[in-house]
Amino acid sequence: MYNGLLHAHSGLRWVVLVLLVLAIIKAFSGWFGKKEYTAGDKKIALFALIATHIQLLLGLGLYFISPKVSFAEGAIQNEIYRFYTVEHMSMMIIAIIIITLGFSLAKRTTEGTAKFRKTALFYTLGLLIILSSIPWPFTVDGAGWF
Ligand code: HEM
Numbered sequence: 001m002y003n004g005l006l007h008a009h010s011g012l013r014w015v016v017l018v019l020l021v022l023a024i025i026k027a028f029s030g031w032f033g034k035k036e037y038t039a040g041d042k043k044i045a046l047f048a049l050i051a052t053h054i055q056l057l058l059g060l061g062l063y064f065i066s067p068k069v070s071f072a073e074g075a076i077q078n079e080i081y082r083f084y085t086v087e088h089m090s091m092m093i094i095a096i097i098i099i100t101l102g103f104s105l106a107k108r109t110t111e112g113t114a115k116f117r118k119t120a121l122f123y124t125l126g127l128l129i130i131l132s133s134i135p136w137p138f139t140v141d142g143a144g145w146f
Contacts, residue, residue, distance in 0.1 A: 011146050016130070019047050023048040026040075026044055027116045028116075048099070068084040094129060099122060106118040
């Protein structure tokens with residue numbers, strides 16, 4: 001159970017990253033190229049949103065069973081416990097809220113350029129927070145690539 005969830009959560013990061021990058025490229029090119037907002041533009045933004053929400057659910061599941069999450073006294077002094085118990089969880093939730101906000105603000109706007117602009121800005125901010133909070137093998141001890 002733990003291993004399955006961990007591998008799903010670790011591997012899904014790549015799906016999240018690829019979909020966010022695609023949605024952001026489309027949004028910027030629509031915004032600056034003054035293109036018409038199409039169903040395809042909405043779809044890629046929606047798929048990226050769904051991927052981040054699935055990642056949130058897997059992360060929440062892991063949070064309760066991971067040996068790297070601890071509320072024991074003094075655990076916060078340990079770099080790994082602090083990262084997974086506090087930093088990773090809170091930064092990722094903030095990023096997902098920003099992406100969700102971007103999607104719903106774009107949805108509520110009728111004008112195409114404004115839809116592109118909101119998606120581009122909110123998704124880029126979310127992506128930057130995600131990139132900086134992923135446990136990469138070169139930033140967090142014991143983290144893997146997949
Ligand atoms: C887009 C959002 C997220 C991404 C891209 C992401 C990505 C990752 C990655 C790459 C790992 C490392 C897996 C490994 O060591 O190979 C990880 C671990 C973990 N994540 Fe996330 N995560 C996200 C959101 C969340 C959220 C919202 C939570 C909690 C509510 C969470 C909880 C955890 C936990 C507890 C671990 C440690 C698992 C362990 O090694 O025991 N993640 N995450």
